[in-house]
Amino acid sequence: MKTILRKISACVFFAAVICFTFVNSYAAEYQDTLRVGIYYGSDTQSSLTLESIKGFDIGFSSDRSFYPLETVGTTSVKALKSYAGTYHLLHSSHSTREELEDSLAELRGAGVNVFPAYYNSSYCAFSGVFTNQNDAQWQADNGGAYAIPVALSANALCLTDNETGNIILVVDHSTAGLAVFSADRQNSDSFLTISGSSKGTYRGGFECKALGSEALTVVNIVPVEDYLYSVVCREMSPSWHVEALKTQAVCARNFALGRINYHNKYGFDVCKTVCCQAYSSTADQSKNVHTAVDETRGELLFYENQLVQAVYSSSMGSSTENVKNVWGSNFPYLVSVDNSYEDTENVYNGKWEKKLTTARATELMKSYGIGTVTDISAIEYSDAGRVVKLRVTGTEGEKIFEREKCRTVFSEATYSQKYTITKGGIITHPSVFLSSYNSSKEKTLDSVSVLSGNNKTETISGKYVATNGKTTKSYSSTVTGGDPDTYTFSGEGWGHGVGMSQYGAKGMAEAGFDYEEILTHYYTGTHLEKAY
Known part of the structure; x- marks a missing residue:
């Protein structure tokens, strides 16, 4: 190596x-950290409550880096979307974190209850929260410390102390996210816990963004090796x-x-599902x-x-x-x-047999416009014994599927591409003699057409009664060996x-x-x- x-x-x-x-x-x-999607798309959250017995480092994230603004001792915080048009008082704006730290200390020493903010790409000291500009302006004029009202954009997020409800951080930026880590994040045993119905304990930290909606997209920022502790025990038995x-x-x-x-x-980078790799909290490591x-x-x-x-x-x-x-x-x-x-015989879904009815196959093929399915056949196999061409024939045409589609098109019946197909049942049609004025021929019922009572020509199927005017006789097809409307897929292996x-x-x-x-x-x- x-x-x-x-x-x-x-x-x-x-x-x-x-x-x-x-x-x-x-x-x-090479990246030493990964960004793992926890809540996103249709699974965004209205808020995110985090717990840490060590307190939190709070700040913002941008370009895969975390920029801490302050360490707070509270053990529970909540991230949520700020309402567009919410006002705060801006006391100072700086180009560096160090300048902000000095300003926060000075203002707090003067009795002003300020908190850090990342606003308009600057490090800022904010105070208060107001629903309209007039109230914010009144406080700015009468608060005793220099301040101007500023309104938040639709991208703004805030972090509150979950015990007091007080705002402790605002991030208002088009691309940066609100980020939270445990205060002992340099410790390899550092964890954050998501509380509520989605409770789970995670390594690393979390980033929240609004992405143009009222809900939060939540990303776990985690060291690669810590990510693997979770993935390996979910992708393979510990x-x-x-x-x-x-x-x-x-x-x-x-x-x-x-x-x-x-x-x-x-x-x-990666999501938490098997679409990427299965990932969740640290509970089962x-x-x-x-x-x-x-x-x-x-x-x-x-x-x-x-x-x-x-x-x-x-x-x-x-x-x-x-x-x-x-x-x-x-x-x-x-x-x-x-x-x-591989002990295929004795592993879960190693050997399998699944059935698919004609009706269900027809339903699955509806978007392909081939009508009622009449046949499903594997027409080409690889050297390793997997189906690489699958033909599905219907009353209105046929469709040929290739490679992985041979597994996924009927995924409820095919756990891999390695399978054979048999159609259940053998149909036996009885024979009848048809006579004309100068000849007599023997034919099976399925090849005979009759003129129905509404003057339509129809092919015989099922059970019929024939008469010569003097005697009558019943005829019906018989089925042996299973249901002729069912396809059986017998295969081995689970996955691609x-x-x-x-x-x-x-x-x-x-x-x-x-x-x-x-x-x-x-x-x-x-x-x-x-x-x-």
Whole structure:
């Protein structure tokens, strides 16, 4: 293993157990912290209440840096959106934090109840809160200390002491966010707790922004290695062999550092769901996981000079898949390899059989305009045994799906691309003799058309009664071996099947392989380097 200090040439990718999309690469300096989306999009919060027994460092964040303005001893604070048009009194404005500290001390010494603010890109001393300019102006004229009223913009946020309700910080800036860390943030055991219904304890700090709405987008700013403590124990069982956990730590580290600024729309790198990597509070972290992360600290997997896109999924059956057959990409280290150490028969969703009715398949195909589904067929397989072309035929046309779509189009019935399809039931149609004036022919009922009572020609199906004018006889089709309107998907593996099998890594670790041997087996031609 080499020790290096370099730029990491990383490819941004959409990697997780669920879904991946490869896009263009970019070069990114190694970041020692990650920005993890906790509440965003449709899951924003009206406020955020944080607790810390050590007090808080409060300030603002900008360009991935935290700028503390003050340390407060209160143990509970609440961040929330300020109302546009709210007024405060501005007592002083400065270009540096040090100047602000001096001003706050002087004003407080004079009996003015001031608090820090980051306003119009300046370090400011504010006091009071007013709903209109007249009240603010009256206080400015009669308060005894120099002050002018200022109105907040739609971007403004405030932080209050949750015990007294008093404002202790205002941040009003188009791009900077309100940021809060524990006062002992330099301590490796520093935590912040989100209180309320979403209670959880997190490492690092939090940034809040309004992003044009009345609710808060909340980002956890956390050191990379601390982030891994949470991710590894959610992506892999903490009870597994430590060498398997080490492989997960390296893969998760590779993933995270290849994801910097990926969710830039919301101002963070990775989200907390399996869309990126599963991440939450510190509650379930274990000693095993800490050992795995600590003993691989700073280690990354490279292919030549490229940071490896270390994708993984739960189980893969007897072999992994070439990336070109899943996402259409070409990566020389993401090819099909043996996966015989995976105990597929005995892992969750390792072997599976799922059924899909014609009615449900038709519903899922509605947007493709092919009518009622009449057949579902795997028409091409990869060398590793995965479906790479799936044809769905309907009464009004057909649709052919390729690569990963062969798994996701009927995802409720297909846990991987490695499956076969059988259609339930054998339909037997009885035969009848049809006579004309000069001949007689035997035909099955499904090939006979009749003239109905409303003068329409219809194909016979189901149960019919025939008569020659003297006698009558009932005819009906019979079904054996199951429901002819049901497709059975029988397969193995759970997930996309590219890169490392997590259960395969478990099996290899239990067989005596170390994490470097496991990683270089699943990612062909790669090597580990200590990047920091």
